[in-house]
Structure formats: structure tokens, C-alpha cells
Amino acid sequence: MKLLIIINDAPYGTEKAYNALRIANQTNKDFPETEVCIFLMADAVGCAIANQNTPNGYYNIERMLKLSLNKGTTLKLCGSCMDARGFKIDNMLDGAELSTMAELTQFIAESTQVLTF
Structure with missing residues (x-):
């Protein structure tokens, strides 16, 4: 099975990225045979910035x-x-x-499931 998770929202402010990553990580844990791909678009590209420093007790x-x-x-x-x-x-x-719309459309076509946040 191939799971594609598309995230559009910024890393903080809403919990969309947080919840999408909870699903990705739970899938990796419970179904290790599943190929998981996360595609970050729009403000979600900020999710991948290195060296994030969040307050203690806050998700990172x-x-x-x-x-x-x-x-x-x-x-x-x-x-x-x-x-x-x-x-x-x-x-x-x-x-x-780095990726492209062409690669995203290929991932969509090849995926068993597609989730968007």
C-alpha cells in the first residue's frame, strides 16, 4: 500500500500539520509495510525548516x-x-x-490512499 499525505497549512497556528504527522507516524508504526510519502505545499513547506525551537510542552x-x-x-x-x-x-x-507538480501528480496516481490537510 502507498499512502500520500499532502499538507498545505503552516507548521503552527492550526493543528493540521500536527495531525497529519500523527497519522504518518502511526501508520509507520502499525503498518511498516506501507510506503508513506509526505508532500508539503504552500505554507506547509515551513514544516521542514531545520532547527525549530518550540516552547517546552509544545509539539515540534x-x-x-x-x-x-x-x-x-x-x-x-x-x-x-x-x-x-x-x-x-x-x-x-x-x-x-525539492519536488514538482508533475512528481506530485505521479504520486497521486500511484498511491492507494491520498489524505490532504
Whole structure:
């Protein structure tokens, strides 16, 4: 099975990215044979910024993404969304890869399930 999770919202402010990553990490734990891909678009590309420092007791999107990556999740970032926000891949988590709409549409076509947040 292939699971594609598309996140559009910023890492903090709503809990959409948080909940999407909870699902990704639970899937990795309970169904390790499932291929998980996370595609960050729009303000969600900020989820992959390295060295996030959140207050104690507050969830940390960077740590959640690292956990997913360590379990084999593929992490793709929309290149045009990155450019629009002035983000550079050098400032992103190790393992994050720039991507395109063409690659996203291929992931959608190949996926068994697609979730959007």
C-alpha cells in the first residue's frame, strides 16, 4: 500500500500539520509495510525548516518529521512554494527533497490512499 499525505497549512497556528504527522507516524508504526510519502505545499513547506525551537510542552513539527523520515517516509517539498517564500533547501531537514507538480501528480496516481490537510 502507498499512502500520500499532502499538507498545505503552516507548521503552527492550526493543528493540521500536527495531525497529519500523527497519522504518518502511526501508520509507520502499525503498518511498516506501507510506503508513506509526505508532500508539503504552500505554507506547509515551513514544516521542514531545520532547527525549530518550540516552547517546552509544545509539539515540534521538525521532530515529528524526523521520526517519519527515520521510519522510511519520503518527504517532498513543492519547489515553487519554496521559491515564493524565499526558502532554500539548505535550510531544510536532511532528507527533504525539492519536488514538482508533475512528481506530485505521479504520486497521486500511484498511491492507494491520498489524505490532504
